[in-house]
Amino acid sequence: MRNSIVYLCLIAVSLNLSCAQNTTNQVNTPKETPFTTELLVSGLQIPWGMSFLPDGSMLITEKSGELIHFKNGSKTEVSNVPEVYQRGQGGLLDVALHPDYKNNGWLYLTYASSDGEEKGGHTALMRAKLQNNTLVEKEVLYKASPNTTKGQHFGSRIEFDNEGYLYFSIGERGARDENPQDIKRDGGKIYRLFDDGGVPEDNPFVGTNGAKTAIYSYGHRNPQGMAKHPETGAIWDNEHGPQGGDEINVIKKGANYGWPVITYGINYSGTPITDKTEMPGMEQPLHYWVPSIAPSGMAFVTTDNYGDWKGSILVGSLKFQYLERLVLEGNKVVSREKVLADEGRVRDVKEGPDGLIYVAVEGKGIFKLIPKS
Template sequence: MIRSHKKLSFVLGMFLAAGLASCSEPQASDNAQEKPAGTIESEKLNFTLDTLYSDFENPWGMTWLPDGRMLVTERKGEILIFKDDAFTGEKLTGVPEVHAVNQAGLLDIAIHPDYESNGWIYLAYAKDMNNGGVLTISRAKLDGNALVDLEELIVNMPEWQGGRHFGTRIVFDKDNYLYYANGDKGSRPENAQELNNSHGKIHRIHDDGRIPSDNPFVDVDGAVASIWTYGNRNPQGMIYDADNNRLWSVEHGPKGGDELNLIEKGKNYGWPEVTYGIDYDGTIITEDTEKEGMESPVSYWVPSIATCGMTLVTSDKYPNWKGNLLVAALAGQHISRVELDGTTYVGEEKLLNEIGRVRQVSQSPNGFIYAITEATGLMVKIIPQD
């Protein structure tokens, strides 16, 4: 099936708070009233921005424990502990050694949906192997501030030098299947079309690392059995919509052609056979943007905004954003609020323009939205005012 698509049109948001200058003046309101200092007026929701931390070094993933603590990974291999929106000054010990080269290192972190009964924390990271790196999904438990009982669940072969296009995000669905993304490793894009390697794919495993018997390629000779979809260039954002049992991802295009994709079992998302981008040196990768048997994106970005983490707004704290996707933009240095009608793209608004390279945006268990930035090293919290 080839999906319909449309080129994104951007609506500039405004960024006023946290000591950073606005890119434009606030829009006039029909119901003018005094607003808190630093209020940002977006299309559907006014909010302020609270800067919680400003000293990260390449932060990547974030998750919350049931006791209210937040864990944030840094790519170099550290996990910082926050409590009540403040850095405690503590970091987890027992973190596995990582292959921190280029885009590789300690990446995502997630807790099991049944964490309160089983205590499992999941990590995605590159580990050293034969002078290269290999994406590894592991789990461990907490003993105080120490990770213990570390188990490697799956190692995504073959190992690769250079550290490019490792992905990744970890999400669970309603049946506690674990999905994770693995990039194509950059130097060999055809990896994504070949089922005999783990790269350029989204994978599905049981929470203990076993391969589900209904995965689409378990009976294909030579295929990696954990593959759920293929033809995915470098997905760095993924979110599960529990209400509708849908899995969404965003992935980097080359020069242009970042994609928003609805991820469905066994489907081919086209890279590098179809793309809306060109190579970094300006050469044409392919003339094709559609091809029979390959999924077209729900929408795409030209030029690239360098999509990264994403979240689905379900919180009552942001009533006019409910059902929207928030997509972190590295090169764009903003958050894109994407409106959908079911699985159809409707429109988009740019929020927090020029805040810095946004690596991840997440909704906390108590319903607030947080974002972390890469080069500026920030953690911010969006506080609704309406």
């Protein structure tokens, strides 16, 4: 019965009809918001990722390949940034700081890289240090292979857990029938490494013949949001489905998230991908969107600065150009709210060390959400 309802829902989406399977498919617009906005950093095109330095300044990645240091109201382009493979969705992607950055100075970047024998590119992870607005001591910790000239689904986000393990995501690179279900191939995976790029011995596929041992979970499509739950410490992701079927998942060791064997989405042409939304041995999403919102950056709200927002999730929508707030009860989404509507394609969102929310919007820059008194 559930599959039938979902199938009818997806048909409705393909015909541009309204469909609401349950209350969480309704997104509400609040009568008033608990903030005003300030455009803090202007003149950005596709600000993919951002991270705050201990002195309160900010590192911002531009997909075109620039790493920007924003400090005291001024933007400075960081030099010696890795060369990026610019094609389609590929470019300079996420930036994150080591949890002990104050002492060791390591920062981490994901980017599309053409390194390798094959033409094209694939997602890479690098660490480096920032010295006088120049990257030094650069080390490539992981480079997915093989390269491909396809322009879609590079991922990619970076997150650290409470034990200091580094997680990063790579999309399935447009090869849905080859990559996401095969642990011997890169793509459509979330990876887990030590901070220096080493593979933990308790990773789920260590000792499996031919497996990519950095893999922590698989069966993903294109994860473009990742955040650590502030109470449980679990790593959550959001990822793009096709037409319908964007997901939020709680990442578990060795788990298979099903793509493309199971999905709540359909092809962009309106034809079905599969009639299955669940199968034994495959994880169900914590939440899925029909229709797709094209989710990007994701952040948990831990501050009391925005009324009743504490404990909810913020997710950027590229497709509908707003910031979405999802209200949680445990691991269940109970309501959705559209905030920062019609501002533009929201690429990333972060809660800063000052307890304020920062939102990266394509074609504009970084907005700061200032709480109303």
